[in-house]
Amino acid sequence: MESVQLFYWFVESERNPEEDPLLLWLTGGPGCSGFSGLVFEVGPLMFDYAKSRGSGTLPTLKLNPFSWTKVASMIFIDAPVGTGFSYATNPESYGVTDTLAAAHNYQFLRKWLLSNPKFQKNPLYIAGDSYSGIILPILVKTISDGNEIEGGGKRMNLKGYILGNPVTDLSVDKNWRIPFYHKLALISDQFYQATKTNCKGQYINVDSSNAACFQNLQLVSECVRNIFTAQILEPNCFDAATKEAKAFGWDPSNLTHHNQLNLLLPNAFHHTPTWCRSYNYVFSYIWANDGEVQTALHVRKGIKMEWNRCNRSLSYTYDVTSTVPYHKYLINKDYKVLIYSGDHDAVIPYLGTMTWIKSLNLSLKRDWLPWYVGGQVGGYTLQYTQGNYNLVYATVKGGGHTAPEYRPEESLAMISRWLAGFLSN
Structure with missing residues (x-):
């Protein structure tokens, strides 16, 4: 230890x-x-x-x-x-x-x-x-x-x-996403009922032979593709944060946010000129990677590479x-x-x-x-x-x-x- x-x-x-x-x-x-x-x-x-x-x-x-x-x-x-x-x-x-x-x-x-x-x-x-x-x-x-x-x-x-x-x-958490989409009016009654019936209420680890279920899931995916799943009322604009990061000279690949846990359906991120919460995270990279800040925090010299808000490269076993x-x-x-x-x-x-x-x-x-x-x-x-x-x-x-x-x-x-x-x- x-x-x-x-x-x-x-x-x-x-x-x-x-x-x-x-x-x-x-x-x-x-x-x-x-x-x-x-x-x-x-x-x-x-x-x-x-x-x-x-x-x-x-x-x-x-x-x-x-x-x-x-x-x-x-x-x-x-x-x-x-x-x-x-x-x-x-x-x-x-x-x-x-x-x-x-x-x-x-x-x-x-x-x-x-x-x-x-x-x-x-x-x-x-x-x-x-x-x-x-x-x-x-x-x-x-x-x-x-x-x-x-x-x-x-x-x-x-x-x-x-x-x-x-x-x-994870099986419970992810399986309730589609009923949640329905309750929040992101998918229609028709889509939801068809998906529920064809998938028999199970939307993850679907039997590969269940073509009807996969087709329904694809329709659902299309409906929520551009939804910011961390808070469905906010803009979905990861690329905007990437652009902001480049303006500060930071590697945009380091910019991660809470939407990373969307394990069921893929999200597509598109550029938008609106305000994005992801902008906020850029400042933590600038601040925490400053040498004087790290000295003030008593970070030991020579043991850390670049600070990341969320390290996605951990050697981690679930x-x-x-x-x-x-x-x-x-x-x-x-x-x-x-x-x-x-x-x-x-x-x-x-x-x-x-x-x-x-x-x-x-x-x-x-x-x-x-x-x-x-x-x-x-x-x-x-x-x-x-x-x-x-x-x-x-x-x-x-x-x-x-x-x-x-x-x-x-x-x-x-x-x-x-x-x-x-x-x-």
């Missing part, structure tokens, strides 16, 4: 770091840097695009008024090894699996808490989004099992976990296809759980997330009801229980993949209320 060196970013709670919860944040990918979560999702900093664009100088950062550090201390980790500024001291250690990534995170957290003993008594939550839906439940189970055999001083004060737009079971069994194991524990979805995310549709949650066979304590921000509906919640296990499922209205990037104010309200115990009340 010593050969694996995981870089991290730590920010104390802006409210009361001595008592507020401690959140370990796992960014998705796998291979997306914790800095991406810090500046584009839930962290205390964000780029000042108006001051940074076209200035020819280092991009400017400003405070994020909707940071989750308003209510919690947060560790943003560059994991698995090879992500962001994390590195290994020997080539063999770059070979990672889902289960090994969770083990590395566990060792990191143990060492971090030993090095920062003043946070050992704070309520601990493991949080993350997107592909962290695979790593995180494994990590939570590892912590839970470790607590049962450790003495009092070495036990982690784990209180629960938080997952946003989570990859959980050895866990579903974490539903891990959730089923954890429902017997005394944990508080929040699962949330941006309701305009077609990458991991809320329909699939609700399906696997229902498969846990928990008792429904509170049915579908709205929650509000500023007098407007921020989303909807369901609450489930089993013994001392309490799970709140929340949608974030207008949220994409992932919700905080698209609806930061609502997402802060959601996490603040959930931590305080009244999101579902």
